[in-house]
Amino acid sequence: MSSNVKSPAVSQAETVSGSNLFRVAIVGAGTLKGKEVAEMLDVRNFPSLDVKLLDDDESLGQLEAVGEEVTFIQKVRAEEFHHVDVTFFASDPEGTRKSWKMAQDAGSAIVDLSFGLEDEPEASVRSPWIERQLGQTLIPDLQPGPVVVAHPASVVLALLSLRLQRIARVTGLVATVFEPASEHGQKGMDELHEQTVNLLSFQQLPKAIFDTQVAFNMVSRYGEQSQLSLATVESRVLKHYRRIAGTDEPIPSLLLVQAPIFHGYAFAIHAEIDQIADIESITKGLAGEHVNITHGADDAPTNVNAAGQSDIQVSAVPDANQPNGFWLWAAADNLRIAASASVECAETIVATRPRGKIQ
Numbered sequence: 001m002s003s004n005v006k007s008p009a010v011s012q013a014e015t016v017s018g019s020n021l022f023r024v025a026i027v028g029a030g031t032l033k034g035k036e037v038a039e040m041l042d043v044r045n046f047p048s049l050d051v052k053l054l055d056d057d058e059s060l061g062q063l064e065a066v067g068e069e070v071t072f073i074q075k076v077r078a079e080e081f082h083h084v085d086v087t088f089f090a091s092d093p094e095g096t097r098k099s100w101k102m103a104q105d106a107g108s109a110i111v112d113l114s115f116g117l118e119d120e121p122e123a124s125v126r127s128p129w130i131e132r133q134l135g136q137t138l139i140p141d142l143q144p145g146p147v148v149v150a151h152p153a154s155v156v157l158a159l160l161s162l163r164l165q166r167i168a169r170v171t172g173l174v175a176t177v178f179e180p181a182s183e184h185g186q187k188g189m190d191e192l193h194e195q196t197v198n199l200l201s202f203q204q205l206p207k208a209i210f211d212t213q214v215a216f217n218m219v220s221r222y223g224e225q226s227q228l229s230l231a232t233v234e235s236r237v238l239k240h241y242r243r244i245a246g247t248d249e250p251i252p253s254l255l256l257v258q259a260p261i262f263h264g265y266a267f268a269i270h271a272e273i274d275q276i277a278d279i280e281s282i283t284k285g286l287a288g289e290h291v292n293i294t295h296g297a298d299d300a301p302t303n304v305n306a307a308g309q310s311d312i313q314v315s316a317v318p319d320a321n322q323p324n325g326f327w328l329w330a331a332a333d334n335l336r337i338a339a340s341a342s343v344e345c346a347e348t349i350v351a352t353r354p355r356g357k358i359q
């Protein structure tokens with residue numbers, strides 16, 4: 001697992017006075033997203049002197065690896081945010097809304113992976129991948145509001161759409177997105193697993209999370225007693241898409257389907273352009289940073305082979321009934337994309353932000 005670059009030769013006084021090492025906190029450190037953020041901090045060599053792992057009562061005292069060390073998950077309290085430069089919120093949305101002000105009041109920058117702060121007036125929805133694709137430059141802000149990491153499905157759709165626009169004008173975009181259980185945390189993963197086991201042993205199905213059968217099944221809506229809603233996720237994906245890609249991009253028609261998969265998104269995307277679709281030109285135009293084009297059956301995109309990869313796996317085939325149309329089949333690791341984006345956002349924040357609380 002992950003996350004900090006420690007140097008015993010660097011004293012606390014040197015850090016506080018303005019060294020190039022930063023203090024980090026992860027709220028929701030015991031969640032799937034929290035663990036992925038910790039790992040990504042290590043992968044990207046984020047210059048952290050100290051990483052605090054914080055979570056709710058269920059995870060207190062749990063041991064987690066942080067780089068080469070093992071540390072305890074501690075309770076979320078105001079004093080834990082003192083002298084913290086960046087706080088990642090990987091908890092559930094309600095938990096984020098309850099505690100983010102404590103971190104902000106202590107002078108910490110906020111990076112939200114939970115979507116709990118997406119409607120805060122001062123919040124910005126960001127995707128560094130899309131910012132680079134658009135050639136956008138980040139304007140430093142002395143007192144930045146919370147950064148909400150764009151939904152991974154929005155990032156995939158926006159990046160592919162922007163790449164297609166370099167080839168030809170896109171006249172139509174329709175996407176079916178297959179939602180994994182891991183987007184709903186460990187409890188969603190556990191319920192899919194338990195349903196699968198119980199079905200095979202002819203036992204009653206647990207439905208506390210989805211309130212419907214998701215094992216060996218695909219659904220476009222959850223049960224009435226579920227606190228989750230695929231319609232809410234669809235709305236979020238489109239909202240984030242508009243905020244990162246801009247209003248000039250074609251908005252995809254979107255259908256979100258809960259698939260009986262544990263991890264990784266899959267996408268079936270139909271696109272139409274204003275000229276005859278040439279698959280070779282299309283795949284060349286799509287290829288680039290964060291997009292890996294596959295050609296053969298052996299390396300065709302699947303949510304399994306996308307696991308642990310930061311790139312989006314994509315293949316393209318012509319539409320036999322529409323000469324201007326073609327299909328994209330894509331797969332991506334949802335947790336990896338979110339964690340990578342969150343750490344990249346933190347890198348830009350610490351590069352431009354004064355240390356400590358602005359008075």
